[in-house]
Amino acid sequence: MAHDSHSGHHIVSQRVLITVFASLVALTVLTVITAQFVDIGVLNLPLALSIAGLKAMLVVTFFMALKYDNPMNSLILGIGVICVTVFLVFTLFDTAFRGDMPNVDSQTISDTEGRNLNQEAREAREESAGAQH
Amino acid sequence: MGDKGTFWLPESGSTLSPGLDSLFYFTYWISVVIFVAVTVAVIVFAIKYRRRNDSDIPPIVHENKLLETAWIVVPTILVLIVFTWGFRSFLKLHSPPANAYEIQVTAKQWLWDYTYPNGKTSTGDLVVPVDRPVRLVMTSTDVLHSFFVPAFRVKQDVVPNRYSSVWFEATGQGEYHILCTEYCGTQHSGMLGSVIVQSAEDFDAWLQSGVEDMAPAEYGALLYTQQNCNVCHSVDGTRLVGPTLLGLFGRQTTFTDGTTAVADENYIMESIVNPMAKIVEGYPPGMPTIYSSFDSDQLNALVAFIKEQQ
Amino acid sequence: MSATQTVGTESGRSVSAPVNYLNHDKSIKGWLYTVDHKRIGLMYLATVSIAFLVAGLLALAVRTELFSQGRTIMDADTYNQFFSLHGIMMVFLFIIPSIPAALGNFVMPIQIGAKDVAFPRLNLASYYIFVIGGVLAVTGILVGQIDTGWTFYTPYSSRLGAPVLFLTSAVFIAGFSSILTGLNFIVTIHKMRAPGLTWNRLPLFVWSIYATSIVQVLATPVIGITMVLLFMEKALQIGIFDPALGGDPVLFQHFFWFYSHPAVYIMILPAFGIISDLIGTFSRHEVQGYKFVALSSVAIAFLGFLVWGHHMFVSGQSVVSSIIFSLLTYLIGIPTGVKVLNWVGTMYKGSISLQTPMLYALSFLILFTIGGLTGVMLGVLSVDVHLHDTYFVVAHFHYVMMGGTVIAALGGLHYWWPKMTGKMYNETNGRIAAVLIFIGFNVTFFTQFIMGSKGMPRRYYDYLPEFEIYHMISTIGSFLLAIGLFMAAGGLIASFWRGKKATSNPWKSLTLEWTHTTSPPDPHNFHHTPIVTRGPYDYHLAPEIFGEPGGDGAVVSAQPDTDPVQQ
């Protein structure tokens, strides 16, 4: 067979697993502290996401043993991640650049369905006039 | 209106049409050339190289690198030309002149409402001046619709809770179709209207005119088409979404709750203003409540019109 | 050809009715619980044929209604439901599973020299999940009126009653089946190839199934989550897609087309594979630019994820977005165009036999070229503004989906029919049907290009008087097309009783399903795993097939239509 690879059977040592677990817990604590108690303005979001990304990398590399696995599986994961990125970025090409028109004020919206919209939804719509733009 | 267009395209009625038509025909003729080349090759090869002997093994043909490269390079250049051209005219479609005359459009199932800057409104027929850029600011009250005037080559989805816009400058007086091209329910194909292009003077006169001097039944007939009553209620006895108006006045009508009534003026008025009050047996409770805002003149006119349908 | 010889002798000599996958276990249970990819393929074939028949009859009803202005045979609500159901069933229950799940399941494992797919039980599970999806869809249809079109645009769809819940669940579940099939095929192609069957010796059908599977795995989950969100929008009013609740209907369109544009490649890529195999076989020529045709399928699969916004040029998405999507759309046009050149080039100086499958392949070349070129026209930003949501678009995607995929599927079905059933269909009937389908199809849909560009919107129950003549011609064409399709189906079905027994290799093809298995194949495909020593279209290296000196041409008779097992 073309793929008689034994790479899938690599045994990850206990020490590595414990170290990774400890780092993951440490990173969790770090992300809570930086997000809840340190205000660095617009940087909070990218920082939290970077920490999450780092944690995910650790899990993928060691717990899921991708480091020792058939590279094909890394490629599969990579393609999946690229696809998600494309989905996100290309949708944002639209939603983030739409604002050439102001939004409708809610008076023009009549509920032809006769649906029982409760008060907060109505307010939400009114707010949309200002907020969405 | 008639069929004044070319074989492929409808008549041209706006300043946007000629540019777009030449782009259409440019891509069209390139496509024709490519298509003919492929088809001729297929037919010629199929005849010329047909199998003559069952154990025939043809010689190996090495790929013609030059031909392949050409087949990649030439189409690439062509599509880049087409893209750039389309891109520029697309921007034009999205850049209304600053001095454009602005009309508000509201789409609902299944009609178009227009409000002019001076507060005048119309339904179905959009009256615009010739040789003057007009910008429509559109929204919908229910589901998605799409505003399409084939002769002007413009189309734009109309989205609830959001404004979208479209602009055009009509080049000739006349009447052009407005079609809805985003599926919106039962009478999607009946959601029609017309753009009526008038000279600047006629348009101004129309804008100032009232409806006071019309006879009630005449005004009612106008409302019947303008408000798209005709989409759901025929006057010739045909069964549409709602009951026909033919012979309605004085008819004994049975409702879904089992009661009956003779259709008189009050019943008709109630049915327009509060359509859910009595539902005629065998018909869905589908009439929109948007007509509750009719004033007494309009209601009288409609009742007078319906009375005449015998 | 020793392996072929082995198969022929071992399975056929001593017994009068040799064991094959059809006759080794004839019980109902033997079919319902089977994990044999060939039987599962046939079960898929039967199921999608039913879907095709129903959806096709709906199309005929729609065309009949449009024959004249105003009411012809049904009212507006019925018409709207009919065109919606036609679209939903054709897309989700027929075209998407047709070639990959039916023909792919049967042919692909044999073409790569495997005994079965990598996960046979998962394969059976996929089939039953698909059936559940189909049953749910039918339930939704019976429960109530679905008239959203196959695109389910919000807020129209999210305000519809209970039936939309059934339909979204059905699409979600059918999608799950599609994911599992794709996953199964990718692993099969990676891990189960016979010794010597390197990537550049894979038949192009396998390549195209591989590319299709990638799209199935990557795109289908998104329609899944879209359907979940649409379900929630209806059930809990979550306000993501419904503008009345603060949601954004255009966002729904992004979600929908992120799946549904790649889904177009799920539909058309397998057709590319079939056409490559057919043109190679019936021209007896190596497919020109084999590597390009193979790799461009995979490239198209990935590029297909970058262009979904070209369905939304007039939806109200940002101008920036439209421009980016338009440019990327052209990138995908170029490799597709080169494929057409390669197919035509394959015929050059070949030895062309115009048997039924080849007639379908040639139809495909012509129809798909029209479909592709009109696609380029629709990709032009400003021209699309005029053509969007008109019959021009309807005609375009029917040229691609029907003129492309369905025609290719018919070609493939005729090509592999002897292998699947062991019977030859009537060649004359097959050819007449192919020609009739070609004519009927063009009459039906070419007129739609004309009325579309003149401004006839799609999904219209009624229309303006100037379009009546086009609609009449189109409806007449659709009946011609239907006659052709029934003739083709009749010819295939009649072969069960009247067809001659098929030889193991009636077309003298070089791929493993022809050279190394009987017709129909053994339950385990091969008695011994074949070892592959040449490419799939190396006709010049296969003198044994054509009875030239040095080969044992007697193994496979030089005359088609004779019984292989009696040799």
Added chain:
Amino acid sequence: MSEAVATAEQIHGHDDHPAHLQHHFVTSDQQFEASKMGMWLFLITEILLFSGMFVAYTVYRVWHPEVFQGVSSLLDWRLGGLNTIVLLASSFTVAMSIHFAQKNNQKGLVINLVITLLCACIFLVVKYFEYTGKFSHGIFPGIAYHPHGDYAVYDIPYAGQFFSIYYIMTGIHGFHVLVGIGVFIWITIRAIKGDFTSAYYTPVELTGLYWHLVDIIWIFLFPLLYLI
């Protein structure tokens, strides 16, 4: 192909087939690799399934950043943090159980699987208390969002969207945890019966991969929903 006399069976031999090897595979390794690749492919479909919700989250966050920042403080980061640690721990024990399976350590394998199972249950219990706590304050998804009492100040536009996304994301994630629990019960029973050895532990490996993905999804959900 006249020279192609040899067949794959002759190369690989046909005799010593272990019990777990299915007939259509030639070697155990081929079967293991195929299963693992299949699992990875399944995992990316899961990633793409969640991607839709992440896109919805991003789009609405870009449109209404202040709303999302404001109402995310309604979620208790302590409970979210606790659940994060619980899931990380379970991921760790799954990795350990595979480690022990590879070393033929039956006891280590079972103990670690049981701990994983417990962690998964703890996660759902915490989630249950979070949900009921929110419900009691009228914090529901979408149109039903109507906080009262102390939370009435959070009755702001688009908060309903945030909680729609919150409930759907954590709900589907919770469903995955539930499925994971079911699979772990099955795996643990098989492990106790001694089905797994260093030569064959594919189900443990595959379940582990699935479980790690569930963990990774949560790693992203936690900061996005609870923290920022």
